[in-house]
Amino acid sequence: xxxxxxxxxxxxxxxxxxxxxxxxxxxxxxxxxxxxxxxxxxxxxxxxxxxxxxxxxxxxxxxxxxxxxxxxxxxxxxxxxxxxxxxxxxxxxxxxxxxxxxxxxxxxxxxxxxxxxxxxxxxxxxxxxxxxxxxxxxxxxxxxxxxxxxxxxxxxxxxxxxxxxxxxxxxxxxxxxxxxxxxxxxxxxxxxxxxxxxxxxxxxxxxxxxxxxxxxxxxxxxxxxxxxxxxxxxxxxxxxxxxxxxxxxxxxxxxxxxxxxxxxxxxxxxxxxxxxxxxxxxxxxxxxxxxxxxxxxxxxxxxxxxxxxxxxxxxxxxxxxxxxxxxxxxxxxxxxxxxxxxxxxxxxxxxxxxxxxxxxxxxxxxxxxxxxxxxxxxxxxxxxxxxxxxxxxxxxxxxxxx
Numbered sequence: 001x002x003x004x005x006x007x008x009x010x011x012x013x014x015x016x017x018x019x020x021x022x023x024x025x026x027x028x029x030x031x032x033x034x035x036x037x038x039x040x041x042x043x044x045x046x047x048x049x050x051x052x053x054x055x056x057x058x059x060x061x062x063x064x065x066x067x068x069x070x071x072x073x074x075x076x077x078x079x080x081x082x083x084x085x086x087x088x089x090x091x092x093x094x095x096x097x098x099x100x101x102x103x104x105x106x107x108x109x110x111x112x113x114x115x116x117x118x119x120x121x122x123x124x125x126x127x128x129x130x131x132x133x134x135x136x137x138x139x140x141x142x143x144x145x146x147x148x149x150x151x152x153x154x155x156x157x158x159x160x161x162x163x164x165x166x167x168x169x170x171x172x173x174x175x176x177x178x179x180x181x182x183x184x185x186x187x188x189x190x191x192x193x194x195x196x197x198x199x200x201x202x203x204x205x206x207x208x209x210x211x212x213x214x215x216x217x218x219x220x221x222x223x224x225x226x227x228x229x230x231x232x233x234x235x236x237x238x239x240x241x242x243x244x245x246x247x248x249x250x251x252x253x254x255x256x257x258x259x260x261x262x263x264x265x266x267x268x269x270x271x272x273x274x275x276x277x278x279x280x281x282x283x284x285x286x287x288x289x290x291x292x293x294x295x296x297x298x299x300x301x302x303x304x305x306x307x308x309x310x311x312x313x314x315x316x317x318x319x320x321x322x323x324x325x326x327x328x329x330x331x332x333x334x335x336x337x338x339x340x341x342x343x344x345x346x347x348x349x350x351x352x353x354x355x356x357x358x359x360x361x362x363x364x365x366x367x368x369x370x371x372x373x374x375x376x377x378x379x380x381x382x383x384x385x386x387x388x389x390x391x392x393x394x395x396x397x398x399x400x401x402x
Contacts, residue, residue, distance in 0.1 A: 001101040004078035009125065013081075014054055016125040020163045022051055023058055030158055031061035034151050038132050039063050041147045042140060046109065046133035049119070049155055050077040052126075060128070065109055074104050076133075080116040081126035087145060088129075090114040092137035113138035115145075117152035122160055130155050197237075201230040253400050256292045258285040258299075262320060265296075265303050272307060282320040288329045289400050294373045299333075301366040302393050306335040311388075327399055328379070334392040340385040348383065370395075 007013055017023075031049050039047040046064040050057050057075035059068055072078050079098065080088035093099040093111050105111050116131030130152040140148070204227045208220070259282065266273060266280055273280070280303065288295075303318060310316040316337060323330040340348060351368040370393075374381040378398045385391035 001074075002098040003073050004075065005082055007082055007126070012123075013125040013127070016121045016123055017051060017053070017127045020121070020127065020159055021166055022060060022127070022159065022162065023053065028061065031155065032063070034130070034155055035061045035063045038130060038148060038151050041151075042115070042132040042144050044113065044132040044134040044138070048077075048131050048133065049128065050075070050116075050131065051128040052078050052081055057128075065133075067109075070104065074102055076102075076104070076111070076114045077116050077129040077131055080129045080131070081118050084118045084120055084124070084126040087115060087117045087149060089140065089145075091139055094137075109133070110135045112136050115140055115148060117149055119152055119155050119159065121156075122163075127159065197230050197233055201227065201234075204230065252291055252293070253289055254292055256288050256290055256295055258288065258295075258322065261292075261296050261299055262303075265300050268300075269304070269307055276310070276316065278307060278310070278316045278318070280318045280320070285320070285322050286324050286329075288322065288397065290329075290377060290397050294377060295397075298370045298373050298395065301370050302333045305366055305393075306333065306337055306391075310335070310337045328396045329399065330394060330396045332392055332394045334390065336390040339387040339389050339391055340383065341387045345383060345385065349381070 035047040035049055039045070044064075046062075048059050048063070048065070049061040051060055052072060052075065054072070056072050057070045057077055059065075062068075076088070076090065076093075076099065090096050090099060091113060093102070093105045093114060099105050099111070099114075102111075111133050113134040113136065114131060116129035118126040119128050119130060121127055130148065132148065204223055208223055208227075262280065262282055262285075269278075272278070303320075306318050307316065314336065316335060319332075319334040321332045321334075323332070349367050349371040351365055371381050374395045374397070378400075379396045381393070381395035383391055383393050
């Protein structure tokens with residue numbers, strides 16, 4: 001018996017085999033279907049998908065044999081991987097000097113016929129074979145040989161699919177780790193910033209109380225500016241934390257009655273709504289299946305923006321509509337407010353972007369938060385607007401089973 005030679009690229013070949021992690025999670029139904037088909041086409045009692053490790057031959061899938069692995073020294077497939085582009089055919093192993101004394105020939109399973117096509121990685125390394133085996137001599141037809149090669153190509157694609165899946169899992173794990181790390185850093189920075197801000201704010205309030213009467217009007221104005229700045233910085237810190245936290249929140253999908261959410265938003269803004277004669281119109285809105293908490297944040301931000309950027313020339317009217325489509329809900333929130341310039345439409349969902357950079361209203365995170373929430377819920381958000389004539393913010397949410 002001749003021991004199979006070691007390929008010249010053995011170190012790289014074993015690395016490629018390891019990178020696919022094919023030796024784990026044996027067996028696999030997808031591969032079993034292929035080996036059964038190979039046996040049926042070639043008319044053999046045994047068919048295998050083998051992987052050649054450093055010391056053994058492992059069966060990823062097998063038909064007609066109870067063995068799970070053999071020594072590499074006795075493996076026909078260990079010979080086959082030395083000619084990666086060729087099908088190794090042994091029509092009668094009992095007459096072949098390489099195999100006639102092989103224990104797999106002289107004893108069970110008493111191999112007489114073998115045909116094995118090397119299975120190649122994308123980088124050109126032979127990882128194992130798809131082979132068919134019988135206990136009597138045999139000759140394959142041209143169509144059987146071609147079919148075996150085609151099935152081998154299918155196995156190779158499954159191998160590559162497995163590798164890509166592992167790579168995606170690795171990338172996902174890295175992103176999850178980075179996400180958690182980013183959130184931790186954000187909280188640490190926020191904590192480090194908030195403490196001195198609280199101290200500054202406290203000292204400014206103390207200064208206003210204790211020396212207010214002895215300071216000139218200009219000095220008091222400066223103190224007031226500084227106090228306003230600390231309030232803005234604190235608000236900014238909380239906005240950043242809320243934005244970072246959205247990534248880690250789990251979406252609890254439930255039946256959401258939209259009208260009570262709108263009513264609570266109206267109550268929240270009641271003083272400004274009454275004093276400015278603002279109308280918020282909606283009727284017979286359907287219940288939808290989504291995250292109530294996240295959906296409420298989006299509505300609150302979009303309605304709040306419409307109120308914040310209303311026109312002084314006419315009373316604000318906000319219209320809320322929800323369309324029930326086959327596979328999604330589409331929500332439209334329209335207003336007759338200031339509108340948005342065409343050149344700014346692509347910018348408004350960016351964090352910290354403000355249409356009016358001089359405005360004291362907010363820190364420019366509201367629409368960025370809305371977009372992040374909608375994307376996390378599997379939808380999309382967009383806007384149509386005409387400067388001076390109002391805007392319509394729309395978003396869709398996929399229908400989900402509870």
